[in-house]
Amino acid sequence: MTTSKGKRVLVTAGAGGIGRAIAEAFVADGANVFVCDIDATALSHMQAQLPGIRTAICDVADRAAVAQMLADATSALGGLDVLVNNAGIAGPTASVEEMDHDAWEAVLRVNLTGTFTVTQKAIPFLKRSGAGVILIMSSLAGRFGYPNRSPYATTKWGLIGFTKTLSRELGEFGIRVNAILPGAVEGPRIQQVLAGRASASGRTIEQETAAALGNQSIKRFVDPVDIAALAVFLASDAGRSISGQLLPIDGDSQSAS
Ligand SMILES: NC(=O)c1ccc[n+]([C@@H]2O[C@H](COP(=O)([O-])OP(=O)(O)OC[C@H]3O[C@@H](n4cnc5c(N)ncnc54)[C@H](O)[C@@H]3O)[C@@H](O)[C@H]2O)c1
Numbered sequence: 734m735t736t737s738k739g740k741r742v743l744v745t746a747g748a749g750g751i752g753r754a755i756a757e758a759f760v761a762d763g764a765n766v767f768v769c770d771i772d773a774t775a776l777s778h779m780q781a782q783l784p785g786i787r788t789a790i791c792d793v794a795d796r797a798a799v800a801q802m803l804a805d806a807t808s809a810l811g812g813l814d815v816l817v818n819n820a821g822i823a824g825p826t827a828s829v830e831e832m833d834h835d836a837w838e839a840v841l842r843v844n845l846t847g848t849f850t851v852t853q854k855a856i857p858f859l860k861r862s863g864a865g866v867i868l869i870m871s872s873l874a875g876r877f878g879y880p881n882r883s884p885y886a887t888t889k890w891g892l893i894g895f896t897k898t899l900s901r902e903l904g905e906f907g908i909r910v911n912a913i914l915p916g917a918v919e920g921p922r923i924q925q926v927l928a929g930r931a932s933a934s935g936r937t938i939e940q941e942t943a944a945a946l947g948n949q950s951i952k953r954f955v956d957p958v959d960i961a962a963l964a965v966f967l968a969s970d971a972g973r974s975i976s977g978q979l980l981p982i983d984g985d986s987q988s989a990s
Pocket of ligand 1: 793
């Protein structure tokens with residue numbers, strides 16, 4: 734049974750990682766999907782592999798580009814039912830005392846202001862949908878403090894406030910808004926983090942992996958496919974009474990690092 738049949742879905746930063754898994758899951762579930770990303774090569778590979786998907790190059794931190802992308806997406810899809818605000822960058826690793834100011838602002842521009850801009854432009858279309866859905870990609874770093882990752886953690890906590898506020902503002906228009914909070918996700922990003930920790934500590938990558946999983950009840954990193962399944966569920970009619978919620982998907986992690 735498909736739950737997304739005919740739904741018009743926009744996924745930001747959908748050419749790789751979690752966003753790509755989400756776009757693929759919506760396509761498999763019968764949705765019409767539009768993906769934006771800054772990576773032109775990844776977008777063209779995706780279009781070749783998933784015929785029918787529509788794409789645009791767009792940096793969510795560029796307000797003019799976002800306005801154009803929303804116009805293109807809603808025209809290609811014939812409206813909009815589901816917005817997946819997936820775009821987010823990891824930013825630098827440094828203590829607050831040593832944080833570079835420009836690096837701090839770069840993370841805020843993508844993670845917070847980018848999400849705000851895309852959402853603001855999408856709201857008129859979602860109102861017309863009658864059953865609009867907004868998903869916002871926060872993180873485990875939006876539940877705990879995260880030493881040496883202050884811009885990332887601050888933006889991911891900020892997105893919780895954005896989710897809660899949007900849900901209150903938009904419920905009367907039949908629009909539901911929820912945040913997804915993934916923990917450590919299997920893929921190149923976590924492997925790089927573990928390799929970095931191993932070279933700093935002198936331990937092996939296996940030892941660093943065991944230490945990271947020691948923080949979780951479920952002893953494996955999150956599969957992007959599971960995050961995608963949660964997104965499809967939240968966007969479906971089965972989720973019609975769920976709004977303003979924060980949904981961790983992190984193997985029951987007890988801290989952000
Ligand atoms: N990977 C994890 O462990 C993890 C954990 C928790 C939350 N998250 C969140 O999930 C989301 C996706 O993470 P990921 O690990 O899949 O990301 P990723 O680093 O794999 O990047 C995914 C895509 O984002 C695109 N992108 C980067 N900056 C962009 C911008 N300014 N505008 C448009 N596209 C842009 C990239 O080109 C890439 O195709 C992010 O919001 C991230 O913070 C990730």
